Amino acid sequence: MEPFSTFNHGVEIVDSTLRDGEQAAGVVFSIEDKLAIAQKLAAIGVHELEIGVAAAGPEEQAAMREIIRLGLPSRLTVWCRAVENDVQQAAACGARAIHISFPVSNILLQAQYKDGFWVMEQIRSLIPAARHHFEFVSVGLQDASRTELTFLYQICRLLQDSGINRIRLADTVGIWDPIITFETFDCIRRQFPDLPLGFHAHNDLGMATANTIAAMRAGAGSVDVTVNGLGERAGNAALEEVVMACRVVLQTDCGIDTQSLTDLSHWIGLLSARPVPFQKPITGKGVFLHESGIHVHAMLHDCRSYEAFMPESIGRPREDFVIGKHSGKAALRVMMERWGVPAQPHMETQLIHLVHHHPQGIADAIGRCPRMAPAIGRGVHVDVPQVDRNVFDVRAGNEFQERPHPGQFADDAQ
Known part of the structure; x- marks a missing residue:
């Protein structure tokens, strides 16, 4: 295991500003806002956009339909719970890509009166139907960071021959550090070398960007971000931070137009009523000021x-x-x-x-x-x-x- 080995594989940037970003307390985007955000993200080269939640209601579904009608070059993914009705609603919106999120930790399963057997049965039931309706199927393991590695292996083993396009590990409450992140992804990648892996980080302890880079070093082929790190609680890995860390730390170009990052960051700050902090990495107004x-x-x-x-x-x-x-x-x-x-x-x-x-x-x-x-x-x-x-x-x-x-x-x- 070489945590500082040379980075030598491509990575897709998956932006969730329209989904996880809007789940930040008090943030609401209008349909017009969402259309403009989707167009801007696609224009700067973001590979995939999570455009909303299937079960969030008629207004959300209408917004997703409008975004899909734009015909953007980015992959447009609808987020679903691991229930059949969500999958059907996503298909009704005209989506070609779906992400199905399964709670996998004991604490989440017990809170929802479910268990590991339910997870395995839902995978066997939902994945064939999802593959029938969608060109791209992503499966998320919610709260993977508080889940036994042996159970993650069982899920991966079940999914590896199912034809899904990606399995995404989520550090849902932001408790991983870069070393644990790297080790977990490295272990799974070695056990299942042909299984495409993604990572979804949260920033509760301020390590979302660092963990995202660690996951990429260990073989994650896609990583989730939001503009300004906008998201639940302390937010997510920030698009602008991850993109520039790819360039500076990993010395790789992930295909994003970095010249647009400053305007994008401050624009989303205005739309979300969450102004960019003065010293926020990359796009804060004070990060290039020198006094000493x-x-x-x-x-x-x-x-x-x-x-x-x-x-x-x-x-x-x-x-x-x-x-x-x-x-x-x-x-x-x-x-x-x-x-x-x-x-x-x-x-x-x-x-x-x-x-x-x-x-x-x-x-x-x-x-x-x-x-x-x-x-x-x-x-x-x-x-x-x-x-x-x-x-x-x-x-x-x-x-x-x-x-x-x-x-x-x-x-x-x-």
Whole structure:
């Protein structure tokens, strides 16, 4: 077993924003939203979209029919419980692909008054019918992370000759770590080398993306994601994180247009009323900002010094440095040149003193509001509570947020 072995197989990205993403508490997408989301995801190269839940009611079924009518190049999959009626409803929507989810852990089976015998019988009953109606049949093992490996083997053994297209292991409550994820997938892959495997991660302990990459290293041929990690409880593996981890960590291109990731992320943030956090990996507004004097000095020589990848690769411009409490003279000198303020040693000393002794807002205001700089550079007094409140919120503790602008990401939303 080689957990850091070279990644050498393809992988499909399965996006569940329209299914698991909308299951996030309080999130509702209109039919128009769903159509736009499906089109955008297909346009950037997502291989498969989970477009909804068969048993969620007439409105959900109507939305799924409309999405299917778009004729998108991505595979469109309907999520079903392991009951015959769900399979029939998915077929009635015109779907060509289905995912059937079986609870497999003792805790879930007991909560639903079922047992392992029921699982095996439902597989024998439902899979032939599903294969009759659908071109692509995926079987999910819900709560696989709390299921005995021996029972997972029994299920896989039953499924391997059934003609299904994929078996998907779900870390439903997000309790796996990357090592356990890798070991589990590696064991199953070695026992059943011809069985296509997928992975569905949850982020309850903050390890969804890491676990997803571990599953891929161990042989998973498809992985589930949602935009921004939107989903139940703490969410899922984030599409933008997994895609960029594929590129940076696994050094493989999974076929997604990374130039669209930033706009997509913030657009979904608006539609879901879940704004992208300032420091969210990949697409947060603050993830390419540098304040530390040591970092900035190195970045001026080579922008790769303190960045894992270039911001341009995800469709965003290179950020200016932030002038703040930890800034050094090198950053100040560069910023003053950009502001058109003549660089003079005494002025640099004064500015360093200013930003180091006003850590509760003025430093960020200078760094993100260049038109303030000439006045500050000339020694003009600035009252911190009055710093351009139409553009910035300046709060205690150096917390800084830029106000959203009307019409932001409007082009993507249309």
